[in-house]
Amino acid sequence: MMENETPFKLSISLNVLEHLGINLYSNIASVLSEIIANAWDADATKVHIDWDQGNGRIAIRDDGIGMTPEDLNARFLTVGYQRRDGQPGITGKKRHPMGRKGIGKLSLFSIANSVQIETAKDGIPSAFRMCLNDIRKKIREEGGTGTYVPERIDGAWIDFEHGTRITLADLHRRQTKNTIRALRKRVARRFSILGSAHDFHVFIDGKEVVPADQGYYDKLQYLWTYGNADDVKDLCTSAEHDEDRTEAAHGNGISVTGWLGTVMESKQSKDEDGDNLNRIAIFVRGKMAQENMLDDFSERGVYATYLIGELRFDDLDTYDGGETILDEDAATSSRQRIVEDDPRYQELRRFLGAELKHIQNRWKEWRSEAGTRKALEIPAVKEWMDALKSPTRKKAKKWLGKINRIRLDDTEEQKHLIKQAVLAFEFYQANENLEALDSIDDESLPTALKIFRELDTLEANLYGQIVHQRIQVIRTLREKVDKNALEKVIQNYLFDHLWLLDPAWERAEGTEIMERQVRKMFDKIDVGLTKDELRGRLDIGYRKTAGQHVIVELKRPDRVVSVLPELLTQLEKYESGMQSILDTLGKEHEPIEIVVLLGKLPQGWGDHRKKKSAMDMLSAIKARIIFYDELMDNAEKAYRDYFKGRKLVDKLARIMNSIDDYAPPSPL
Secondary structure, three states: OOOOOOOOOEEEEHHHHHHHHHOOOOOHHHHHHHHHHHHHHOOOOEEEEEEEOOOOEEEEEEOOOOOOHHHHHHHHOOOOOOHHHHOOOOOOOOOOOOOOOOOHHHHHHHOEEEEEEEEEEOOEEEEEEEEHHHHHHHHHHOOOEEEEOOEEOOHHHOOOOOEEEEEEEEEOHHHHHOOHHHHHHHHHOOEOOOEHHHOEEEEEOOEEOOHHHHOOHHHEEEEEEEOOOHHHHHHOOOOOEEEEOHHHHHHOOOOOEEEEEEEOOHHHHEOOOOOEOOOEEEEEOOEEEEOOOHHHOOOOOHHHHHEEEEEEOHHHOOOOOOOOOOOOOOEOOOOOOEOOOOHHHHHHHHHHHHHHHHHHHHHHHHHHHHHHHHHOOOHHHHHHHHOOOHHHHHHHHHHHHHHOOOOOOOHHHHHHHHHHHHHHHHHHHHHHHHHHHHHOOHHHHHHHHHHHHHHHHHHHHHHHHHHHHHHHHHHHHHHHOOOOOHHHHHHHHHOOOHHHOOOOOOOOOOOHHHHHHHHHHHHHHHHOOOHHHHHHEEEEEEEEEOOEEEEEEEEOOOOOOOHHHHHHHHHHHHHHHHHHHHHHOOOOOOOEEEEEEEOOOOOOOOOHHHHHHHHHHHHHOOEEEEEHHHHHHHHHHHHHHHHHHHOOOOHHHHHHHHHHHOOOOOOO
């Protein structure tokens, strides 16, 4: 080191390094935001970020005023340097500085082990390199607090007259999972001062970061703005409604700018990189000060899951260097949240609470209108709606609109709800007609018969929808029946859909006490089974349905069983055990049925006489065998026969089919 060279020194404790450096931030975007904020404070107009992912290196170069060697020691290398005291007031470019506590530079070590600083100011270049491991070692040697001397680098080859370049190398392994695309979005979401309006441009790998990179403007369906928001409105290309709420802020005496919006589908509140967009970010002096204020509100309706917003509230930082303005800091040490007890924050919270209530009401109103419009795009539904009586039509439109407020992103699910709404209003009308029967005399019998026929048709259509759904379930099962999926699908569905075994078994009855006793019986029987027999079983369960006590045993699809003696011996124990339980409860006359589900034919099943003999023995103990393929064939045939028998061609059937066939240009 030459005699006139200023020595670089970093004085720090290990505790400060760990908590305000390494553990301050957890991702690249947060760290780069601190560097970008420093560039803003240094009156830079351009910041270039180049990420060499192959070599694990990030270089950040700005064209700001730079630093002299004295500046480096007094400001950059001084932990806790109070910028507001050392450099009071606004910058040369009339900017309100973002920096305050002087700890942001330590965040560099939260993503990198090596940090190199190159800077130039007033024609004086300076450069040095710091290594995290060396800093830790030096501090430990000096008892927990020490002075670290960075490695000086020859600055003669610095290729810029003013500004700063920071190179982060030997990045921590967890940072390698980030992508350039994700980084661009996350940086764009942390600043509201990017672009020509503020003469501040950030580039990542040569491409400028612009507001549109935030990745959510084109998803917004409804928009509420505060202050001049023409630029935001231009970006919201899919917005169906927007409302200027500036006067609401002025009326409450609060100076807030920005916007709040809701996306069209709730799934859009998370982007392709897994980032949560369902938040209201608070910005102070153009930089994000709190990522999500929406979490402060516990009582939220469905609308809140669609909500995204950015609000700027500079009153949280009003200091401009004047002696009459108190420099009260509303930010926490991490600079990622605002102190909740601060009166200014509480003022913002009260304002936002009132706005959320307004937005909730508007959202319900607009979503209902949109839901009705989209449902009526289906010609058959519109025809049905037009045929309703005026008072009923008004209620039907309101109900169809409510469907659009339910958090469903699947078009098929929304179609299903529209069908249910149509059927519900048909029942509503039927009830009105039944009430009118009181005023019908003997001469009006044809009118009464018409009402009864309409009820019969309505009931048939309602059951037809159930049948249609069941056929879809059966088809889904059939598609998934292969060696990999069969066990899981059957096990998950069968016990909750007993109609697959027998169409008469609609649903299980509440039998918690019985199930506990039957489970104890199963446990006792299992003790006597061999390991091979236990491995051959997929699952066993008990249900009571249609007045019967049903035991279902699923064998693994590739399992070949012998009826004698293996299966019969096991099932006899089930039958006698079940009968014993019923006798104890005084229900000895209630019927029992045992169903065994197999994937392959039992041994000897090919011999007709042996098969008949085995079936007779099983029948004697109220047991029967069903095969996986037979299960689905029989269930599907039973429900298809319903359609063939009914041959429904009435108006409701046509409406239901039209809804199923409708392919909207956008999700309902």
